[in-house]
Amino acid sequence: MRKLVVFLLPKYLRFDKTQPFISITAILAFLGVGIGVMVLCVAMAIMNGMTKEFERKLFVMNYPLSVYSITYQGVDEEILQSLKAQFPQFVFSPYLRYNALSRAGNDMNAAVMLGVDIDSELQLNEVVRKVFVREDGTLDSARLQDFKSQEFAVLVGKEVQTRYFVDVGDKLGFYFTRVEPSALGLAPVSKRFEIAGVFDSGLRAYNEAYTYTHLGALQKIRKLDSGLYDGIHIFSKNPFQDIVALKSFLQETFPNRVGVEGWWEQNGNFFSAMELEKRALFIVLLLIILMASLNIISSLLMVVMTRRKEIALMLSLGVSKKEIEQTFFWLGMFVGGSGIVFGVVLNFIALFVLDTFPIISLPADVYGTSKLPLELSVVDFVLTIVGASVIVCLSSYYPARKASRVQALSVLRNE
Numbered sequence: 001m002r003k004l005v006v007f008l009l010p011k012y013l014r015f016d017k018t019q020p021f022i023s024i025t026a027i028l029a030f031l032g033v034g035i036g037v038m039v040l041c042v043a044m045a046i047m048n049g050m051t052k053e054f055e056r057k058l059f060v061m062n063y064p065l066s067v068y069s070i071t072y073q074g075v076d077e078e079i080l081q082s083l084k085a086q087f088p089q090f091v092f093s094p095y096l097r098y099n100a101l102s103r104a105g106n107d108m109n110a111a112v113m114l115g116v117d118i119d120s121e122l123q124l125n126e127v128v129r130k131v132f133v134r135e136d137g138t139l140d141s142a143r144l145q146d147f148k149s150q151e152f153a154v155l156v157g158k159e160v161q162t163r164y165f166v167d168v169g170d171k172l173g174f175y176f177t178r179v180e181p182s183a184l185g186l187a188p189v190s191k192r193f194e195i196a197g198v199f200d201s202g203l204r205a206y207n208e209a210y211t212y213t214h215l216g217a218l219q220k221i222r223k224l225d226s227g228l229y230d231g232i233h234i235f236s237k238n239p240f241q242d243i244v245a246l247k248s249f250l251q252e253t254f255p256n257r258v259g260v261e262g263w264w265e266q267n268g269n270f271f272s273a274m275e276l277e278k279r280a281l282f283i284v285l286l287l288i289i290l291m292a293s294l295n296i297i298s299s300l301l302m303v304v305m306t307r308r309k310e311i312a313l314m315l316s317l318g319v320s321k322k323e324i325e326q327t328f329f330w331l332g333m334f335v336g337g338s339g340i341v342f343g344v345v346l347n348f349i350a351l352f353v354l355d356t357f358p359i360i361s362l363p364a365d366v367y368g369t370s371k372l373p374l375e376l377s378v379v380d381f382v383l384t385i386v387g388a389s390v391i392v393c394l395s396s397y398y399p400a401r402k403a404s405r406v407q408a409l410s411v412l413r414n415e
Contacts, residue, residue: 025299030339032292037343037388040285041223042350044380044391047278049373054274062263063124063233065243066249070259077227079254083234086249090242091235093120096218101175102156102165111160111174113211115218118148129213131155134300147196148180152217154158154193157207170195171354174211176221189221230362239263282383292339293395296332300399304328306408309405332396340388341387352378 024364067083069075080094101108122144132144147153154172166172176189191212201207219226234413236242239262246260264271306310311324351374354360360372 011352012403018357023304025295025302026335029292029295029299030335030342032295033289033336033339033388033392034342034346036285036292037340037384038350039288040282040384041376041381043281043285044384045351046372047372048377048380049375052375053272053373058397063238063264065234065246065260065262067232067234067258069231069257071257073257073415075229075231075258079258080232082253083232087195087246090187091120092122093117093124093225093233093326094215094229095231095233096215096222096224097230099177102174103175104166107164109163112209113174113213113218115213115215117215118144121212124233125156126296127199127201128155131199135167141199143197148195150194151214152191152193153196155197155199155211155212156195158208159204159207161198166195168195168197180224191221218254231273240415279335280354286387289391293336293391296336296392296395297399299335300328300396301402303331304399304403308406311403315406321404325400329396330404333392336395338386340392
C-alpha cells in the first residue's frame with residue numbers, strides 16, 4: 001500500500017501541460033491554506049498580545065487582590081495585623097480613598113486621591129516606585145524622605161503636571177466632597193498640597209485622575225481615627241489560587257465584615273468581551289482555510305475525472321478500492337499539509353517582521369504602548385494546526401471516496 005502511494009503521488013502532483021488548470025487549482029489550494037494558517041496565527045498573536053498588554057496596564061490601576069469593607073465599620077488595624085500574621089508571604093498596603101477636585105487658577109479637574117503608607121506602597125506599586133527611583137535603578141532615599149517629611153505632600157500624574165503647568169515643589173489645591181459650615185454657609189473642605197513627585201503610568205486617564213498622598217493626610221481631612229482604612233491592597237504572586245484561602249480566612253475570622261476580590265473580578269466584563277471577540281475571530285478566520293480547502297476538493301475531483309481510465313485499470317489489475325481511496329486521500333493531505341507547513345513558516349516570518357520593524361504603530365496615549373504587542377500562545381497555535389488539519393482531512397476524504405467508487409468494468413468498456 002505504501003509503495004503504491006509513494007509511486008503515484010509524484011505522478012499526480014507533476015504539472016500536467018495537457019490539463020494545466022488542475023495543477024493551478026492545487027497550487028491555489030496550497031497557497032490558500034498556507035495564507036489562512038498564517039493570518040489566523042498572526043491574528044491570535046495580536047489578540048493575545050493586546051490582552052496581555054491590557055492586563056499589564058490594568059495592574060497599574062487594579063492591585064492583584066483587594067480587601068474591602070462590607071459594613072460601615074471599615075477595615076481596621078486588627079484585620080490588617082491578622083492578615084499579616086496569617087499570610088506573611090503577601091505584601092499589604094492599607095489605603096484611604098477620597099474623591100476630590102484639583103484646581104489651579106480657573107482650571108479644575110476631577111481627581112481620586114489615595115492615601116497610602118508609602119513604604120508598603122513602594123513594594124507593590126511600580127508606578128509610585130518609579131517616582132523615587134534614580135536612572136541607575138536604585139532608590140532615591142533623599143527624595144523619599146522629603147516626601148515623608150511633608151504632612152500634605154502629593155504625587156500627581158504627568159497629565160496633571162502638563163495641564164496645570166506645575167512642577168515639583170509647587171502647590172496644588174484640592175476640594176473634597178465633605179462640606180463644613182462657613183461664614184457663607186456650607187462649603188467643601190479644601191486643602192493645598194505640595195507636589196512632591198510626578199509619575200507616568202502610561203495611561204492618560206490614570207495620570208489625569210489619580211493622586212497619592214499620606215494616610216495621615218486623608219485621615220485628618222476625613223476626620224478618621226488612626227488605624228481605620230477603606231481597604232487593603234495585597235500583592236500575591238498567585239492571586240487566582242490565594243484568593244480562595246483569603247476568602248476562607250476572612251469569612252471565618254471576620255464574618256460579614258470584609259470581603260476580597262481579584263483584579264480580574266473588577267474587570268470581568270472587559271475580559272469576557274475580549275475572550276468572546278477572540279473566539280469569534282478564530283472561527284471567522286478559520287473559514288479562510290475552509291474556503292481554501294474547497295480548491296483541494298475541486299482539484300482532486302478533476303484529477304479523479306481525468307484519471308478514470310488509470311483508476312479502472314489499476315482496479316482490474318488487483319489494486320483494492322481501499323488502496324485507491326488512500327492514494328487520493330494522501331494526495332489531498334500532501335497538498336493541504338504542505339500548505340499548513342508553509343503557513344507556519346510564513347507565520348513566524350510575519351511575527352518576526354512585525355516585532356522587529358515598526359510597520360504598525362499604535363497611539364501610545366490610547367494603548368499605553370506604541371509597539372504592536374505580539375504573543376502567540378501554544379494553545380492557540382496547536383488549535384490552529386489541529387483545526388486546519390481537520391479541514392484538510394475532510395476535504396481530502398470525499399474525492400478519495402469518489403475515486404474508490406469508480407466502476408472499472410463500465411469505464412473500460414465505454415472509454
